[in-house]
Amino acid sequence: MKQEYFAHASAVIDEGCSIGKGTRIWHFSHIMTGAEIGDNCNIGQNVVVSPGVVLGKNVKVQNNVSIYTGVICGDDVFLGPSMVFTNIINPRSAIVRKENYITTMVGKGASIGANATIICGNKIGQYAFIGAGAVVTREVKPYALVMGNPARQTGWMSEFGHKLVFDKEGMAECPESGEKYRLKEGIVSKIKY
Secondary structure (H helix, E strand, O other): OOOOOEEOOOOEEOOOOEEOOOOEEOOOOEEOOOOEEOOOOEEOOOOEEOOOOEEOOOOEEOOOOEEOOOEEEOOOOEEOOOOEEOOOOOOEOOEOOHHHOOOEEEOOOOEEOOOOEEOOOOEEOOOOEEOOOOEEOOOEOOOEEEEOOOOEEEEEEOOOOOEOOOOOOOEEEOOOOOOEEEEEOOEEEEOOO
């Protein structure tokens, strides 16, 4: 069967992984047995994708990211340079806890900034935006903007990645797309026409 993805000659692709059509895998990256990568993804330099990881379609993984067992990313997720996922709450070198990996879900369209750390077991909502260097220790709502250590919500973001400013009626508009959003009872939703 013809290979339908590109892998740089220095990349290591183990037997038994699934890689979608149009995906590109760059220098010194390692895709391990049991990893599932969707169509049209871009895996940057020096990336490790561990067994059992699932990446949806059009996921962009920047350089120096390790995606450990337990991570599931939806479509259109952006993982910034050198960001970190964990998969054990209480790691110790002398104690093997492979049976205790904790799942981390990253929703469709979410962006995680450079050098951010995502503590395992947390759900990152769709289109959430994690600021560079943030340390996420709890669930992040859809469309939420979080920053800092520990990460705290500081606002809301549009699907195009712009900060939303809500009026007294709880309405906001993305300055780039013109799409409208509603904030009601602490939840943001895009208005569909």
